[in-house]
Amino acid sequence: GMQLEVVEDPAIIENEVLFEGEIPSEAPVPEKVVADVAPEPINTIGFSADEVRVRESESAVQIDIERTGSIQLPLTIEYTISGITAAQDIDFFAPESDVISFAAGQDTVRLLIPLVQDFAAEGDEHFMLRLGGTAGIPGVAGRHSTVVTIRDDEPQIP
Numbered sequence: 001g002m003q004l005e006v007v008e009d010p011a012i013i014e015n016e017v018l019f020e021g022e023i024p025s026e027a028p029v030p031e032k033v034v035a036d037v038a039p040e041p042i043n044t045i046g047f048s049a050d051e052v053r054v055r056e057s058e059s060a061v062q063i064d065i066e067r068t069g070s071i072q073l074p075l076t077i078e079y080t081i082s083g084i085t086a087a088q089d090i091d092f093f094a095p096e097s098d099v100i101s102f103a104a105g106q107d108t109v110r111l112l113i114p115l116v117q118d119f120a121a122e123g124d125e126h127f128m129l130r131l132g133g134t135a136g137i138p139g140v141a142g143r144h145s146t147v148v149t150i151r152d153d154e155p156q157i158p
Contacts, residue, residue, distance in 0.1 A: 043070055045075070051146065052147070053149045064108055065131070075102040076101045080098065082128050084126040091115070124150065
């Protein structure tokens with residue numbers, strides 16, 4: 001019994017070492033590939049962050065949409081808001097316009113979404129914004145959705 005255990009242990013250790021050794025050698029490879037492909041500028045339009053946090057006591061949440069590449073032309077893009085746990089007109093108000101408009105040369109548009117002030121202790125709530133209408137813009141990449149977290153300010157924890 002003892003001899004078998006002694007024989008098994010080195011094999012297990014070798015496997016772990018080999019596995020650990022593979023990970024660093026894999027990591028640099030994608031960076032090289034990206035560097036070779038990147039020279040021509042890609043037009044991107046998208047939210048500046050995957051998630052935006054806002055306190056419920058603030059009057060509105062500010063969401064930045066950014067574009068890169070050829071920004072000299074004006075651009076209009078539609079967006080939608082969908083509630084996850086937050087509900088429209090209960091936790092937030094949808095802006096009147098459902099389009100984001102970039103002027104010629106403008107690279108960032110700030111969208112303001114008003115928040116409903118209430119005094120219920122309801123925990124954090126979430127809703128999502130999603131860009132639409134990117135299909136007609138050539139070479140567009142970027143974050144097409146972002147999640148807004150409304151942090152409840154009611155004093156649940158002293």
